Amino acid sequence: MGRKPDNSLGARGNRVNEAVDENSTLTPNQQRSDAKAEHDPDPVSRPQGQSTGPIIDVAGVNYTLDVASRPLHILRDVSMRVEPAEVVAIVGPSGSGKTSFLMLLAGLERATSGKIVVNGHELGKLTEDGLSLFRRHSLGIVFQSFHLIPSLSALDNVSLALGIAEPKLSLKETREAAESALAAVGLGNRIHHRPGALSGGEQQRVGLARAMIANPRLLLADEPTGNLDQKTGSMVIDIMFDLARKKHTAVVLITHDPNLAAQADRVFTMTQGELVETTRKDK
Numbered sequence: 517m518g519r520k521p522d523n524s525l526g527a528r529g530n531r532v533n534e535a536v537d538e539n540s541t542l543t544p545n546q547q548r549s550d551a552k553a554e555h556d557p558d559p560v561s562r563p564q565g566q567s568t569g570p571i572i573d574v575a576g577v578n579y580t581l582d583v584a585s586r587p588l589h590i591l592r593d594v595s596m597r598v599e600p601a602e603v604v605a606i607v608g609p610s611g612s613g614k615t616s617f618l619m620l621l622a623g624l625e626r627a628t629s630g631k632i633v634v635n636g637h638e639l640g641k642l643t644e645d646g647l648s649l650f651r652r653h654s655l656g657i658v659f660q661s662f663h664l665i666p667s668l669s670a671l672d673n674v675s676l677a678l679g680i681a682e683p684k685l686s687l688k689e690t691r692e693a694a695e696s697a698l699a700a701v702g703l704g705n706r707i708h709h710r711p712g713a714l715s716g717g718e719q720q721r722v723g724l725a726r727a728m729i730a731n732p733r734l735l736l737a738d739e740p741t742g743n744l745d746q747k748t749g750s751m752v753i754d755i756m757f758d759l760a761r762k763k764h765t766a767v768v769l770i771t772h773d774p775n776l777a778a779q780a781d782r783v784f785t786m787t788q789g790e791l792v793e794t795t796r797k798d799k
């Protein structure tokens with residue numbers, strides 16, 4: 517049985533927006549679970565970096581939607597393991613299921629069957645609040661469209677993400693870290709600009725700074741260089757690889773850019789919902 521689609525890809529955008537909003541506005545339920553998390557041995561509330569083993573362990577995942585009363589099999593028996601510090605690229609034709617897979621890894625959609633464990637959390641067993649906490653503490657996500665909060669400056673967009681992930685930091689510490697993250701992506705002179713006053717490439721880099729600011733265990737990136745010129749694209753790639761090498765973040769990125777895929781430790785190809793490892797670099 518497939519689940520019903522939430523009326524097309526517009527719904528996906530909404531869900532992504534919700535994921536961004538959950539970083540700025542917590543519902544009473546989420547505030548309660550955050551408060552509970554302070555005292556709860558639940559693994560979701562554990563500080564990042566304590567799980568051992570692979571960051572991603574996906575086994576036998578199927579993802580099926582009901583479209584016009586017929587099942588649409590988007591992902592078929594997908595399995596994948598990714599270790600800390602690994603950079604994995606997913607390539608494949610348009611419509612093959614790459615973004616859908618990223619949505620499952622982020623807990624923004626639920627698999628129809630199979631098991632997805634990310635940073636020690638079995639996503640299928642988490643409630644919506646649990647998934648929201650999981651995203652805040654374990655994940656950085658870079659979307660193709662940047663999903664920055666338009667009314668906030670670049671500095672505030674990045675600070676907000678860190679403030680939510682690390683609420684014990686002082687405001688000063690949070691802002692200093694956000695300034696450094698923006699400087700690291702070459703935006704030290706744009707920190708007070710709002711998204712509307714930034715170019716596409718600059719907004720993408722703010723998104724990257726925001727995704728990386730809390731040193732996530734896993735960075736998911738959907739076409740991170742898709743909208744960038746070559747120079748900016750190379751910079752973004754270098755930053756992501758640095759994060760993997762220096763902080764042991766696992767990086768999973770979707771790309772149509774052969775240069776970017778060639779730099780990954782492993783490349784998986786998605787074809788009609790089936791995922792196969794096609795390249796592995798010798799270590």
Ligand SMILES: Nc1ncnc2c1ncn2[C@@H]1O[C@H](COP(=O)(O)OP(=O)(O)OP(=O)(O)O)[C@@H](O)[C@H]1O
Nearest residue numbers: 521522524525590609610611612613614615616617
């Ligand atoms: N909510 C939905 N309702 C109906 N069909 C959907 C939904 N979400 C995804 N699909 C379909 O599932 C298939 C896989 O989509 P997905 O966006 O994952 O592909 P993709 O490989 O990321 O493509 P691209 O490279 O063009 O971004 C497509 O045929 C898409 O139309």
